[in-house]
Amino acid sequence: MGLQAPRGTRDILPAERIYWQQLEATARQILDRAAYREICTPIFEQTSLFERGIGEATDIVGKEMYTFQDRGDRSLTLRPEGTAGVVRAYIEHGLYSQGGVQRLWYLGPMFRYERPQSGRYRQFHQLGVEVLGSADPRADAEVIALALDILKALGLEDVTLMLNSVGDRDDRAHYRQALVDYLTPYAADLDPDSQDRLHRNPLRILDSKDPRTQAIVNEAPRLLDYLSASSQQHFEQVQSLLEELGIPYQINPTLVRGLDYYTHTAFEFQQGSLGTEGTVCGGGRYDHLVEELGGPATPAIGWAMGLERLILLMGDRPKEPSPVPHLYVVTRGSSAERQGLVLAQQLRHQGYIVEVDFSGSSFKNQLKRANRSGATHCLVIGEEEAAAQTVQVKWLASGEQEQVAQADLLSAAGRSRLFGEQ
Structure with missing residues (x-):
């Protein structure tokens, strides 16, 4: 029959490629609005990275990796997932020394020796996000909210968030x-x-x-039933934030994910029409992986979506990217932090690019980051504003500011008066 693509791989022909472009543009716009930056890592890495990062006892390392010796007799592996490579780059290039939280995303091919089936291949593509440097439950809620935004924008309606905690x-x-x-x-x-x-x-x-x-x-x-008090508290805070964001979920106590590096929050989005293979996005927190790979202690969380499965399900949703944030949210105090996250998500849904400061540092330091972000406005919520359901809107170029009700900020008239039409 002549030459064919290897088993478990496929060609993406021009007629289909347009749908991939729409998917990528949609994801890029949504992630840009949340101030995530794209990172690209090599398709192959040292084998030891995955043995140490994913875990030698996992099926991926034990059964599924494409590993080979190069001409210098070095053991290399085609990447089976994206997180380990991103963490290696984070350490190698000292991204932790830049201060603050690193919000990163990636897209590209992965490789696992699995049994091919509908939507699953040996060369497959993943879209993923990684938030490095924050143990705050708001980071968990934000990445989950962004995943749901992408799935909805691609036309997936019948999706269910399955949630668990695997503790520390x-x-x-x-x-x-x-x-x-x-x-x-x-x-x-x-x-x-x-x-x-x-x-x-x-x-x-x-x-x-x-x-x-x-x-x-x-x-x-x-x-x-085996979670410590601190693990239980983190899990309850994540659930509370999801409820405030209006994101329904189901607790699945058997959800553990397949990689050894997960801690605390583990989650999957499942789509009903795919049956037993219905997971379209999965992820969780991995607070020790950076340290285990030789970096400083760095809490982190992320997720990955299999694009082949999404292509089977998606609708026609072309988008245009917008990389620079319009608004930067600064908060101090528990109530203010919660209100800031909800307000940011609501403004993102209205088309604004919004970055939330997760540092928990002083207003002064957060405002410095706001000025460096490129945003035109800063939204400041302290304890007094949280109690009054108001927000200080600060024009970063002039330093002028005005206190307005959060409800007015979300109204079309209020946004037009404060920001102009975006």
């Missing part, structure tokens, strides 16, 4: 032992993959699609 290292260690103790008597009844994972990576058994294993897992201890 100590929480997971206690739970791991409880899970092994529970599953060991059932070892002979587990499917072969789960038997292999029982002592190597037992949390992955929770993801098994085997009906018999699922029935056993349904009665297993719940990870949520």
